[in-house]
Amino acid sequence: MTWEATRRRKEAVETVHDVVSAMRAIAAGRIQGAQRALGSARRYHEVVVRAMSTLLDGTASLEGVVADDRPTTLLVMTSEEPLCGAFNPNVLEYAERRWQEVREAGQARLVVVGQRGIHQLIGRGVTVAAGEPAATSLDGLHDLVKRLAELAARQSAAGELGTLRVIYNRYQSLSEQVPTEVQLLPPDLSAIRRSAPPPGSRYHHYLTPGQLLGGLVQEYLFISLYLIAVESYASEQASRLVAMDSSTRNTERMLETLRDLERRERQQAITAQVLELIGARFAADR
Numbered sequence: 001m002t003w004e005a006t007r008r009r010k011e012a013v014e015t016v017h018d019v020v021s022a023m024r025a026i027a028a029g030r031i032q033g034a035q036r037a038l039g040s041a042r043r044y045h046e047v048v049v050r051a052m053s054t055l056l057d058g059t060a061s062l063e064g065v066v067a068d069d070r071p072t073t074l075l076v077m078t079s080e081e082p083l084c085g086a087f088n089p090n091v092l093e094y095a096e097r098r099w100q101e102v103r104e105a106g107q108a109r110l111v112v113v114g115q116r117g118i119h120q121l122i123g124r125g126v127t128v129a130a131g132e133p134a135a136t137s138l139d140g141l142h143d144l145v146k147r148l149a150e151l152a153a154r155q156s157a158a159g160e161l162g163t164l165r166v167i168y169n170r171y172q173s174l175s176e177q178v179p180t181e182v183q184l185l186p187p188d189l190s191a192i193r194r195s196a197p198p199p200g201s202r203y204h205h206y207l208t209p210g211q212l213l214g215g216l217v218q219e220y221l222f223i224s225l226y227l228i229a230v231e232s233y234a235s236e237q238a239s240r241l242v243a244m245d246s247s248t249r250n251t252e253r254m255l256e257t258l259r260d261l262e263r264r265e266r267q268q269a270i271t272a273q274v275l276e277l278i279g280a281r282f283a284a285d286r
Helices: 003-056 087-105 115-123 140-157 189-193 209-285
Strands: 072-077 108-113 130-132 164-173 176-185
Touching (some): 003 189, 072 140, 087 164, 087 176, 108 115
Parallel strands (some): 108 130
Antiparallel strands (some): 164 176
16 A cells, blocks of 8 residues: 555545544434433423322223223334444344234234334335334424324224334433333323322312323323433434444544554655665766
8 A cells, every 4th residue: 555545545534533523422412402301201201190190099090091902003213313333223123023922912003213213124024004204303302202192193093003012222321222112002000000199189170080081191192202202312322422432433543553554654655765866876976
């Protein structure tokens, strides 16, 4: 390899290093925003669950509000953008295995969020009933969850939605994202009743308990989907941060190697030029 070729290769690696460093910084900033959104979503989720537990301890029930004798819908959350490490492979491997188990148990529909996940599942021979583009920013999560809630409402009205289960990467830490499955519909009544307010607490409402519970179930579905979407978004950014951090270190090592090689090749070129000048001088003196 000549000195000029080494220099061009070094410049190309420097460009890649700048790109992955910028992506690492962007992912770190997005994780901070997602963590703040997680805190707010969890607090509102607790409010909705507490309100539902109050009604369920009274005269209201979920009978007629949700149905569990209809087909199961499996919702899988994947990424829309590339370069996020093992984020997609981990959740898709888990989702494909669960999809086979759910199909064997009865009727089921598969809904996937994220174009990359949709294409990869189709490539594996998995039938995707419906799909939605994933959010590429924190601001886009609200619109995504709104579309998913509307899709669930249409399926429920058409008699195609009984049990709704969601598979996503739960945000554990920067270095750990855990493929997780949760059931949103029908709601877990035992967990909801455990969230009942302290004895003596009073709530005033103008709607009938059945009407109010029906609205709370829809609100529970929305905030639960939003909480899951934020968790998945935070996990995606954490996985991307780890991947870009590793790429940054690798490109730094490559740059150091190329700089050493460039110095040696440049010195060899200078030495060759000096030897040529000396040889030409001796030839002229003769």
